[in-house]
Amino acid sequence: MTNSVQIDYYSDVLCVWAWIAERRLSEVEKEWGEKVTIRHHFMDIFSDSHTKIPQQWADRNSWSGFAQHVRESAAPYEHAEVNARIWQSVRPSTSANAHLLLKAAQLELGENPAQQLAWAFREAFFMHAQDIGRLDVLQSICDDSNVDYQSLQQHLNTGTAMAALLSDHKLSQQQGLKGSPSWVMNNDRQTLYGNVGYRIISANIEEVLRTPYTEASWC
Incomplete structure (x- = not known):
């Protein structure tokens, strides 16, 4: 039996399914505690939303159709509130x-504070329709979350945040991940x-906790 599980969690902050999954992340941490380590990575899903959405939703009412899809996807989940303005009148370009700022936060502050900032970004968009x-x-x-923006800026200036973000994108491609969110565990198996x-x-x-790494998991 292994003592702990490492989960590589890939998501995009603008993805509604990752917004819905925030509660599940909290439950993992609550139930499993120190037995689980979650490493957060970011995927290239909405890096160019102003090209992606009009193209992929051209025959489904474009922005309005996508906005409706997001609202309907989140509707069954009380914890995943969605503001009616997102993708309708508030359309982040990327x-x-x-x-990039979240990778800087990981480098400067560590995994947990960076994840709290990711929650704040998602909440600002999905609940409060901020761009x-x-x-x-x-x-x-960042200011409202008591995160020193200037301390993050140094990692943008040196390129270390960009390098970390591009590494995330490369890893997601190498692993053939289909979308956001993706939970990868058991030595990528x-x-x-x-x-x-x-x-x-x-x-x-x-x-995974029950099965030694020398065996194939039955799950």
């Missing part, structure tokens, strides 16, 4: 600025993707 594609909006959220229920996530964690 998630890359938020991801988190804008650097000035992100800086304001198990991947859960999309709107996966908490019990499935928990069962996979339990199986």
